[in-house]
Amino acid sequence: MADLRIQYDEEMVGAGHPTKDDTLNRLVLAEHNQDGTHKNALQGALIGLRLERKDADEVNLYPGAVEIDGGIYTVPATLAKQCSGLSADTWYYLLASAPASGGELAAGDLTASASAPSYDAARLGWYSGSARCLGFFLTDGGGSILGFYTLGNWWVPLQPVYIINGAPSAGWTSVAANVPSFGRLLLSVSADHDSTGTAILEMRPGNSTITSNPLIHVTRGAGASADGAALVTASVAGYVDYRLPNSNTLSLSWNALHLPRGLQAL
Known part of the structure; x- marks a missing residue:
């Protein structure tokens, strides 16, 4: 630290x-x-405010506090936010705007937006204009909110999010991981496949040139099947690379993602 x-x-x-x-x-x-007031020591703070599904078009925001553009705002009791008119198979980002008066956030200060926020290094959070992102959720094919919860710094869907469920590629192939837009994300992935010979499933970040790759699992011998799990990083654009020779089918999904900085609550 510099001597000032x-x-x-x-x-x-x-x-x-x-x-x-x-x-x-x-x-x-x-x-x-410059006016003698103290700088905000809690800049970027996100305390509590755990987000979970309540029902098909509502989420619950649990008690906590957040810093938004220099102000500290609290949620003293569980707050339900209704999100009407949701599109199918879409990631939504829950944004909080500073209230017009007072220090408590209300449902009217929250908005569910399909437009991804951007990380602001000066404000230490994910922002869309003056609104700060508190969390996110995914809808199903009918536009209903899928179940999810947070466990520490991991976001966990109640059902796997599929990347591939069909015939695999024997050579390196980039596929969309179906993740929210927060740059590079660490995923916990699971895979299951059947083999026609010795089959090795490998994965790496999307559009990568890495030749040393994490081994997900190995199946030896025709007619055998295997399942396994590993951690892999999706690219900034949300892709992962994989290859799986000597196999008829592949079911590849992720079951947890590590929250990015700015969304990791204390």
Whole structure:
């Protein structure tokens, strides 16, 4: 950590000098704003606020607090948010806007949007304009919210999210992992296949040139079947690569994803 004190060989210069750095206020500005108020020590904070499915078109946001653009806002009791008009097979992002007054978030301050937020390194969170993302969910083929929960820093669907369920490719192939748009994501994947010979399923991040790959599982001998699990990272665009020779079918899915920074609650 840098020593911000005025050193013996430095000049004592105040704010606003046209050519020289401000040394007099350097130390105090590390913890204070220019008007003397304290800087926000909780910038980027996300405490509690666990998100879960309530029913087909509602989610529950459990008690906690969040920092949004310098303000700290709380949810003192479980808050239900109805999300009407959801599209099928779509990722939605729950966004929170700072309330017009007071320090408590209400259902009216929450919005479910299909447009992915972006990570703001200065604000230490995922934002869409001035609204901060608190979590996300996936809908099924009928537009109903699929069941999910969070376990530590893992987001877990109540049913597997399929990547492939059919005939596999023997050579390296990139496939969409059906993940939300948060850049690179670590996935816990599961696979099951039957073999016509010695079959080795390998995976790597999507559109990769890596030649040393994590081994998911091995099946030896024609007519055998196998299942296994491993961790793999999806690419920024949400793809994974795989190859599986000597096999008729492959069922490949993920059953948990590691939450990105800015969504990991304390």
